[in-house]
Amino acid sequence: MDDSMVTVNGRSCTLRGVAPHTTALDWLRAQGLTGAKEGCAEGECGACSVLVAMPDGADGTAWTAVNSCLVPAAALDGQEVVTAEGLGAPQSMHPVQAALAAAGGSQCGYCTPGFACSMAAEFYRARRGEADGASEADGASEADGAGAFDVHALAGNLCRCTGYRPIRDAAVGLGTPDADDPLAARRSRPAPETVATRIEADGARFVRPRSLDEAFALIADEPDAAVVAGCTDWGVEVNLRGRRAPLTVAIDRLPELRGFAFGDAGIELGAGLTLAEAERLLEGRVPLLAELFPQFASPLIRNRATLGGNLGTASPIGDAAPALLALEARLVLGSIDGEREVDLAEYFTGYRTTVRGPGELIRSVRIPLPLAALSGFHKVAKRRFDDISSMAAAFALDVGADGVVAAARIGLGGVAATPIRARATEAALVGRRWDGEAVRDAASVLGSEGTPMSDHRASAEYRAIMLQQSLLRLFRAAAHEEVVPA
């Protein structure tokens, strides 16, 4: 008998007997909490958003919005969850709910509970209103000042009815939490401890080991185990493709995978850090990644998805890989037999295959310092935010005082079976003066890198031309910066 419990809206509920493939969404709905809705079952629409109490990195708690359709219910063991019903009731609405209702922010209402949760997460975000470079650059955040609401927090929630204007108005008109707001008060205490979990149902097991060594041992015994962290990819496999695993091993909260160090020679990012945590810890110190983060899926996904997971799935259209390739990142792979370090450029071997062995896990990502002076991340997709790349290109260039390119590293996604380095283009740039002619020459080389395909996102021709354009645009932006000092 397991004694797995989760606190939902302040009430303790048992998770006993929940199947590893049961999502938090389905489990919550079966408890009678039907506010969270299934709109897509793949973390695209946000109708299932709920709040989870997560560590804020400073001994307090951050109310974090996540897609409950992608979180295994079993992963909530020991955690605290708040749903739209827990935020407020019709006669006593939470401030974000009252604002949404009064503004005409709901029409059919199906997406509204999810919006309320995403809005509440931003409402309770610590340091809200302080400068936020990424969103300001895009002109989407309100003027600086206490209480400024970053509407990007809602980028992972879709509404088909309203056209969003009333939702935006409701969001930017919010004040700050009252002094006696219980969820605000909860932030000053630590988030729930991570607990070891072992749940068995229908012959399948969900295990959250206590330590990395225990995880290594588990997967050494059962090579077919599904190793999950944020579950933003595995959840889609489970929901849309009916994937089931006899053993699911959750490694996302293992302390060994959550390290962070910013040294003189390099940066070490634990593979279990979520993209949101990595963004917060880096504080913009790696401009290329600062440019990447806001374009990586949606806030709801970034709150769960890990760096290790994005590299572990080895998707050719994962957005972290091109940026990390340009940064010459190396991966630390660990197993029961010890550790080894591999160059990320040597890591991918084919479509969703890598050098990572059966018993190995990604422990961390190492980024060497100093960083290249000139960098840029260029993503092309149908939709500006929360879309999968048609192609992505990341650049890191060193241009010497003599105006000659001393080093160039370019990572590409979406144009081959794996993320790749654009080595021919790099060679075409190095040793040339950083000027329009060299850039045009290199761009034509870049246009022939990889083997772009035609699919429902884009044609092969467009992808190839976008490769060229990405370098031209980098050059144009860099030239513009020289003329107009920031």
Add this chain to the structure above:
Amino acid sequence: MSGLADRPDGALVGVALPHESAARHATGTAIYTDDLAAGRADVLTAWPVQSEHAHALVTLDVAPALDVPGVVRVLTASDVPGENDAGAKHDEPLFPSEAMFHGHALAWVLGETAEAARLGAAAVNVAYEPLPSIVTIGEAIEAGSFQGIAPTVQRGDAASALGSAPHVFEGVCEINGQEHFYLETHASLAHVDPEGQVFVESSTQHPSETQEIVAHVLGVPNHRVTVQSLRLGGGFGGKEMQPHGFAAIAALGATLTGRAVRLRLTRTQDLTMTGKRHPFHAAWRAGFDADGRILALEATLTSDGGWCLDLSEPVLGRALCHVDNAYWIPDIVVHGRIAKTHKTSQTAFRGFGGPQGMFVIEDILGRVAPLLGIDPAVLRERNLYRPGQTTPYGQEVRHAERLHDAWARVRTEGRLDERRTEVEAFNSAHPDVKRGLAITPVKFGISFTFTAYNQAGALVHVYRDGSVLVNHGGTELGQGLHTKMLQVAATALGVRMSAVRLAPTRTDKVPNTSATAASSGADLNGAAVKHACDQIRERLVPVAADLLGVAAEDVRFEGGKVSGPDPDGTSLGFDELVEAAYARRVQLFAAGFYRTEGLGWEPGTMQGTPFKYFAYGVAASEVEVDGFTGATRLRRVDIVHDVGDSLSPIIDLGQVEGGFLQGVGWLVLEELRWDETDGPGRGRLLTQSASTYKLPSLGELPDELNVHFLERATEDGAVYGSKAVGEPPLMLAFSVREAIREAVGAFGPRGHSVELGSPATPEAVFWAVEAARGAGDADRDASAERSDRRAETAAGAPDRLADAGLAAARRSPRAEH
């Protein structure tokens, strides 16, 4: 003014109230159909077995499914006691022996859990005998594969007018479809009660027709079936016809097993099984005079109806009646036909053919303006209808002056003239990014073109405590119909909003209802609710006159008080009056009924007065196009829209804004892609999930959005002077497409005609930019090195456009003389 349009003092219609369920929406306590089944262990789940071929004869072996633990039953054709058909046209077998599209449901598995039902469906063996398939409009035209009627709208002699026109252009446009993507997928929950009533909870816009289809599948009279529609998580037309079959499956399962059965489609099932906005193909020739006045139009519109008729005929009819949009076209002939293809059966979608019809004329004007050397805004304004003119189908364009009023107001308040100068300055300073600013009109006809649907019923109860319960035939899809109906009832009875409650829509309360569609929900049901309330009020007046000692004509009902001519004099509470009326044995409930008067439509000749009135609107949009990628950004939108005298301003504003952005999604972002190869996946929808079919998100919201209602706009033929608002604003989005066209044009030489793909995704816009640059390079005859490079990249573009069936807009030889 008719009594229908008069507003009393203190009317609650016109007050800005939030949606009646807003607090429930925000707190997650508003209940939708499938929420009723959540956590119920006694409910079976139905799961479809879907075809993996676009067209094939199928034979099913369901035995393996029955061996799957938890599978209770597999529903197949032999289980149907009544008619094996799910459509109003009797051309939609519920259980087909011939798969007609990739994803077609062939059988349904009932399981104790969704997991069991899913595994059971996967275990059913399907033997396919593949047949030839048609998956594009082009293939259908080539094969002569059509279905249904082929109507023509005609006035004058277009052929001879084209023969003598100073300028004649011709071209082709392909118009993409659109997935509804209501956030709530299709859902039904059915059970048979102890009295033998089949009770179906359904996410349906058309409960009466859902009831009829369920009854005919079960082989029982309609009175045995009750359908309830609590509220829909969005409909947009996609739940007008499509829910019937799903409700029938749930009801059949419940009948056969004695258990409650739920059916809720996954997003991918919904995308691959249900109908969408019709894609259209149009071939046209248009003649203009030297000043850009449209002289004549000849066009053939072919819609992609998919595998069966559904609503394709009325959708096509409305498309033909909106090719003129807001423009006077003296000589015109427009032919329509419906392609039969092996795809989902396309259906109603907000605008119902109107958007596709208008697309044609807006595309023509946008393409020919540079060739005529006339500013597109001038070209459009010059051709707007004037008072006294009639449409090609013979209906007078009443209130045409409102088009001009709205146009002038957008131009003034949007500072269009100044901003166009600013845009030109910006464009000359920025080689890599260009802006465009365009203004377009909307004229949309209100009424069902199927005249019989223009009727509605209501049932209003007043209880002895003065509280009021309203039933009406319309469904709440999020459009705020129930909010408006509460306001209508409170206004008609002179009571407070808190005195009125609305009951969920049920077929045993109001029978034989029309679909909540064609933007008509408030017009029709509002008039019926008012009619019921008026009857009750008429019966209360003599009682009040007697009790107050005033003349009957002086009795006033307002704010829950009933008084004589002096509102501050003696008065009664509405509740007191009701109690007194009860004691005097006065009937305190009433059935209301309404039918739209003044309609006269001949579908055979496509002539007459199909519409009660027109809704007008004008929008101006400014966009910015990134020349590197073709990505567009919406900078500013100004809208003036005619909602008559608004029944509920927050609701109407929501319809205008939401409809507009949905139209933007259709025109610039949302892309349905099907496998058109001859490979094994032929006919499969490639964009079958939220990760591949992209809706507008918050990032698509314009930086600045100004929406105003047209003033002094009373519609005297509709309830309390209001106008329908659900569909017309969607078509304001053409301003965005035309603004993109202008921005793209700024990359090329003056006089370059810009052809835009549909939808105008970043890639489609990029190819148009390349074509514009290519035209510029050709003009300038630039250095060989540059033109080589550009010609290479541009060369792909015309070929691609030709592949897409887009011929260049060009002057015909005649125009050169």
